[in-house]
Amino acid sequence: MQTLEQITGQQRDSGCLETASFEFSSSRMTLLANGVRRVLAEPGCCPRQLPRSVLAMLAERSRMTEAGSIVVGAIPFDDRSVCQLYVPASYRFVRRELPRDGIVPAASVIASMREVTDERQYKSAVSEALSLMSSTELRKVVLSRSIDIEADAALDVRAMVDALRDRNPQAYVFAVPTIGGGTLLGASPELLLRKKDDVVVSNPLAGSRPRPANAADEAAVIDELMASDKDRREHALVVEAVAAGLSPFCRTLDVPEAPEVIRTSSMLHLSTRIEGRLADPEVSSLEMALALHPTPAVCGTPCDLARSAISRLEGYCRDQYCGVVGWMDARGDGEWAVSIRCGLLKQNGMRLYAGAGIVDGSEPDSEWDETTAKLNTMLDVFGLRPANDAS
Ligand SMILES: C=C(O[C@H]1C=CC=C(C(=O)O)[C@@H]1O)C(=O)O
Numbered sequence: 001m002q003t004l005e006q007i008t009g010q011q012r013d014s015g016c017l018e019t020a021s022f023e024f025s026s027s028r029m030t031l032l033a034n035g036v037r038r039v040l041a042e043p044g045c046c047p048r049q050l051p052r053s054v055l056a057m058l059a060e061r062s063r064m065t066e067a068g069s070i071v072v073g074a075i076p077f078d079d080r081s082v083c084q085l086y087v088p089a090s091y092r093f094v095r096r097e098l099p100r101d102g103i104v105p106a107a108s109v110i111a112s113m114r115e116v117t118d119e120r121q122y123k124s125a126v127s128e129a130l131s132l133m134s135s136t137e138l139r140k141v142v143l144s145r146s147i148d149i150e151a152d153a154a155l156d157v158r159a160m161v162d163a164l165r166d167r168n169p170q171a172y173v174f175a176v177p178t179i180g181g182g183t184l185l186g187a188s189p190e191l192l193l194r195k196k197d198d199v200v201v202s203n204p205l206a207g208s209r210p211r212p213a214n215a216a217d218e219a220a221v222i223d224e225l226m227a228s229d230k231d232r233r234e235h236a237l238v239v240e241a242v243a244a245g246l247s248p249f250c251r252t253l254d255v256p257e258a259p260e261v262i263r264t265s266s267m268l269h270l271s272t273r274i275e276g277r278l279a280d281p282e283v284s285s286l287e288m289a290l291a292l293h294p295t296p297a298v299c300g301t302p303c304d305l306a307r308s309a310i311s312r313l314e315g316y317c318r319d320q321y322c323g324v325v326g327w328m329d330a331r332g333d334g335e336w337a338v339s340i341r342c343g344l345l346k347q348n349g350m351r352l353y354a355g356a357g358i359v360d361g362s363e364p365d366s367e368w369d370e371t372t373a374k375l376n377t378m379l380d381v382f383g384l385r386p387a388n389d390a391s
Contacts, residue, residue, distance in 0.1 A: 020177035022072045022088060023161055024327055026191075026335055027170050030096045031327055033072050035089030037061075040071065041082050041179055051287035054085065058330040061087065070329045071286075074176045074184050074339060077294055077322035084178050084320070099166040110382050111152045116316060116351070117145035122371070123364035125313040132309055133360055140237050141300035141309045144355030145371055146316060149382065151348045157183050160345075163381045168265050171377075172337035174325045178344070184320045185350075186342020187377055189264045192292060192324055194335040195285035198278040202246060204238040206297045206357050207231030207270035210373030211263060218268070222261045225268055230361035235259050235270040237359070238297045242274055245292040249283055250276035264341075266376040284332030289324055298322035298338060298355065319344060321353040341377040352378045 022033040040054060054071050061069035073085035117125075122145045132138050157175055165173045168187035176184040191203040207228065209221050225231055243255045253276040262271040299322070300306020310318075320339055328334030343352035354374035356367040 020086070020088075021175070022086065022177065023173070023175045024072065024325065024335070024337075025096050025165055025171075025173040026337075028096055030094050030165075031072070031091060032094060033070070033086075033088035033091035033327075036086045037069070037089050038087040039179070040073075040085040040087075050083070051284050051290055054286060054328070055284045055330070055332055058087070058328070062330040068330050070327055070334075072176075072327040073325070074174075074178075074320050075290070075293065075324040076320045077298060077318045077339075080317055081319045081323075082179060084176055084184070097165065099169050101166075110149060112150045114148045114150075115145070116148055117314070119368055121145075121315075122368055126358055126362060126364040126367050128313055129309060129358045130360070130362065132305075133358075136305060137302060138305045138309060139301045140234060140296050140357055140359045141306040141313075142296070142298050142322070142355045142357045143310065143367070144314060144318065144321065144353050146321075146351050146353045147375065149343075149350045149352065151350075154347050155345055155350060157185065157345065160185060160381050164377075167380055168341075168377065170262075171264065171341070172325070172335075174337065174339070174342070176320075176325060178320070180346075182344050182346040184325065184339065184342060185345050185378075186325075186339060187265075188325070188337045188340050188342065189262065189267070189269060190297065190338040190340060192295070192326075192336045192338045193285055193289040195278070195283075195288065196333050198281035200246060200250065200276045200278055200285075200288060202242050202274045202292065203271060204235075204242045204274070204295060204297055205262070205269040205271050206238040207235040207259070208356070208370055208374075209268045210369060211266055211268050218263075222268060225261060225270065226259075230359060231270055232259070233361075234357045234359045235272070237301045238295055239272045239274070241296050241301065242292055245295075246274065246276050246288065249278055249280070249288055249291075251279045252277045264377065265380065266373050282332060284328060285326075285334035285336060286328050286332070289326070289336040293324050294322060295338070297357070298340065300357075318353070322355065341374060343378050350378075 024031045164187040171187035259270040323339045325339045326336035343350045354371040356370045
């Protein structure tokens with residue numbers, strides 16, 4: 001593991017970390033963290049021993065200083081990317097601000113928007129995934145696409161985080177400075193794992209529809225989503241994997257039999273809230289989050305087949321997208337969201353991502369439309385939506 005001293009050169013290059021500010025909002029509170037005391041950077045998807053060494057380090061720091069230390073940051077989906085975990089110099093939890101209406105920062109400065117994956121490529125990747133499912137053990141794979149936005153001036157992270165919070169009052173809104181000098185920014189609807197004392201909660205999502213503009217249409221779409229066999233199968237694979245991943249840690253685990261539907265600013269999702277009581281309350285939130293990551297909400301089933309299909313069919317590095325973002329304290333309590341509905345911002349540019357779960361019965365056209373609607377969570381922050389989009 002690299003220490004702060006070892007990566008000082010990279011910090012000087014990026015100039016971002018010493019003055020870094022991290023934010024993570026859940027529905028009621030916001031964690032604001034500033035500066036960096038220590039960086040825990042490790043290439044790849046975080047070896048399994050990482051949670052224990054992070055917890056030991058936090059406990060040691062808490063013994064040495066009066067105030068408890070926490071760790072904040074992000075863990076990538078992609079093996080080629082680096083974990084971005086930090087012990088911040090200072091932090092505080094504040095009540096989440098109430099949304100203000102109609103604030104859209106930076107819309108006028110967007111100079112260009114380019115599809116990294118175009119419609120034809122995405123739909124043909126979905127078709128290939130479907131034929132893999134008929135010839136291999138692959139049952140589900142989440143295929144994503146991305147777009148690059150370029151502005152004519154540096155994008156204002158602060159204003160964008162405020163706008164994401166305002167427009168997505170229930171979402172996990174995050175801004176994580178990265179070692180490469182960028183910021184991972186997003187508003188995720190999906191809780192991977194929260195732990196407080198001996199209670200653990202996960203809230204997997206999968207099976208989605210673009211959210212219609214009016215309430216009458218919405219009720220019909222909710223009914224159709226709840227009745228969709230394809231979406232219920234897509235959802236059940238995630239619930240099964242999360243329940244199987246949590247059960248070794250739990251003495252009781254409540255897994256509802258049927259999902260419900262939740263709304264985001266642009267989407268409707270099938271959602272199942274899973275709650276357990278821990279056998280050992282000392283087990284850390286990071287250890288359990290990494291035992292679940294990546295769930296079939298972002299990767300697929302079986303995980304190894306889905307991962308290799310993703311790297312072959314998507315044709316780009318997901319980096320921090322579809323990873324994990326959040327925080328943990330020295331008791332192991334903490335909250336980790338799935339890093340979706342997000343993008344990586346670097347000065348004037350931002351790469352945005354959106355994916356959709358593909359199972360037998362998926363249709364390339366609908367999956368394209370679904371990813372278009374998912375991109376709107378971020379595009380709305382710029383006041384941008386594709387011209388042909390009505391969601
Ligand atoms: C992978 C994404 O969403 C996941 C989470 C919720 C619903 C999903 C779906 O219905 O496909 C995806 O599994 C994304 O937003 O990029």
